[in-house]
Amino acid sequence: MTPSLLDERIFIVDDEPANLKLMNKLLRAQGYRHVTLVSDPREVVGLYQANRPDLILLDINMPHLDGYEVLEQLKALNDPLMPPVVFITAQHGQAFLLRALTAGARDFITKPFDYTELVMRVRNLLQAQLAHRLMYDQKEVLDRMVLARTEELRRTQLQVVQRLGMAAEYRDEETGSHILRMSYISALLARAIGWNETHCELMLHASPMHDVGKIGIPDAILLKPGPFEPTEWEIMKTHATIGAKLLDGDDSDLMRMACEIARTHHEKWDGSGYPNALVGEAIPQAGRIAALADVFDALTSERPYKKAWTVEAAVDLIKSNSGKHFDPALVRVFLQELPGIVVIRERYV
Numbered sequence: 001m002t003p004s005l006l007d008e009r010i011f012i013v014d015d016e017p018a019n020l021k022l023m024n025k026l027l028r029a030q031g032y033r034h035v036t037l038v039s040d041p042r043e044v045v046g047l048y049q050a051n052r053p054d055l056i057l058l059d060i061n062m063p064h065l066d067g068y069e070v071l072e073q074l075k076a077l078n079d080p081l082m083p084p085v086v087f088i089t090a091q092h093g094q095a096f097l098l099r100a101l102t103a104g105a106r107d108f109i110t111k112p113f114d115y116t117e118l119v120m121r122v123r124n125l126l127q128a129q130l131a132h133r134l135m136y137d138q139k140e141v142l143d144r145m146v147l148a149r150t151e152e153l154r155r156t157q158l159q160v161v162q163r164l165g166m167a168a169e170y171r172d173e174e175t176g177s178h179i180l181r182m183s184y185i186s187a188l189l190a191r192a193i194g195w196n197e198t199h200c201e202l203m204l205h206a207s208p209m210h211d212v213g214k215i216g217i218p219d220a221i222l223l224k225p226g227p228f229e230p231t232e233w234e235i236m237k238t239h240a241t242i243g244a245k246l247l248d249g250d251d252s253d254l255m256r257m258a259c260e261i262a263r264t265h266h267e268k269w270d271g272s273g274y275p276n277a278l279v280g281e282a283i284p285q286a287g288r289i290a291a292l293a294d295v296f297d298a299l300t301s302e303r304p305y306k307k308a309w310t311v312e313a314a315v316d317l318i319k320s321n322s323g324k325h326f327d328p329a330l331v332r333v334f335l336q337e338l339p340g341i342v343v344i345r346e347r348y349v
Helices: 017-029 042-052 065-076 094-103 116-170 176-192 197-209 212-216 232-238 238-247 253-264 285-299 311-320 328-336 339-346
Strands: 009-013 034-036 055-059 085-091 108-109
Touching: 009 042, 009 285, 017 034, 017 116, 034 042, 042 065, 055 116, 065 085, 065 094, 085 116, 094 176, 176 197, 176 328, 176 339, 197 253, 197 285, 197 311, 212 238, 212 311, 232 238, 232 253, 238 253, 253 285, 285 311, 285 328, 311 328, 311 339, 328 339
Parallel strands: 009 034, 009 055, 055 085, 085 108
Antiparallel strands: none
16 A cells, blocks of 8 residues: 555544454554554544544444444534545444445444454545545645635726826826725725625725726816806816726626626716716716815815815715715715725825
């Protein structure tokens, strides 16, 4: 036998010292190095958890706990790689055999047993368990690799999305930090109103693309230092529709939410927003969240054409626009979560 097979751990559980001594001598004569003898069935679970075996030879008729009860205790541990259990008993008959197999035993050997038969069954079951463990270990490695790769792709996706948003912001002389702050504030608000983690993650990824439509606005308008003429303002407002068109047509949850935010983050609660003059809850919740996060961070950020507002001044404006520009319920949540929002502002400078 291979050295790895001889290093497998075997438990022998039997209340008869003579049986334990006989089977221990037999298995060690075959070269097995790790054989644990258990005379009290009440100790099996503790020993199992301390030194997990690869095979268990288990007597049925024992005081305190019989073999069936011991097996039930082991199964209750929900070990995904539970070792094979072989019942060894003096009981004969099909009823005992069927009960043992139904209980979860892998094999059944009657006393007095044939030494050669026992040795062969032990070897075969250990080989099968070793192969099973190798397959399980390979699956775990593959699962970890998939998780690592998925996380790497997620991070890359987030960076690409952020940079796409930053491309639009840089054309408007804003900063990439605004994208980070706005997206994390949006995710914080989404979580605070009860969104699950999956949708909060989508918000984190999708909200950076809220102003991607600015890519389609002429520089003469986008970079104009003074106030817009009415015709220029109408062109400027089209960035919401342009962004939605850029992001439309993809059936992923991320892009659907990004499209929704791009289209609706300039809508206002009272219907005075654009591009569709939506009112109240007709505005998708993702758009309402992004609008509040965007305005707060824009107000408290320095730009070439303005100084940064204080947090207090920005909060006062948001309060005064509750029920006008912003969803009143969302404003209340915003005020409750303000300490966490300030932390985000300080983290992504």
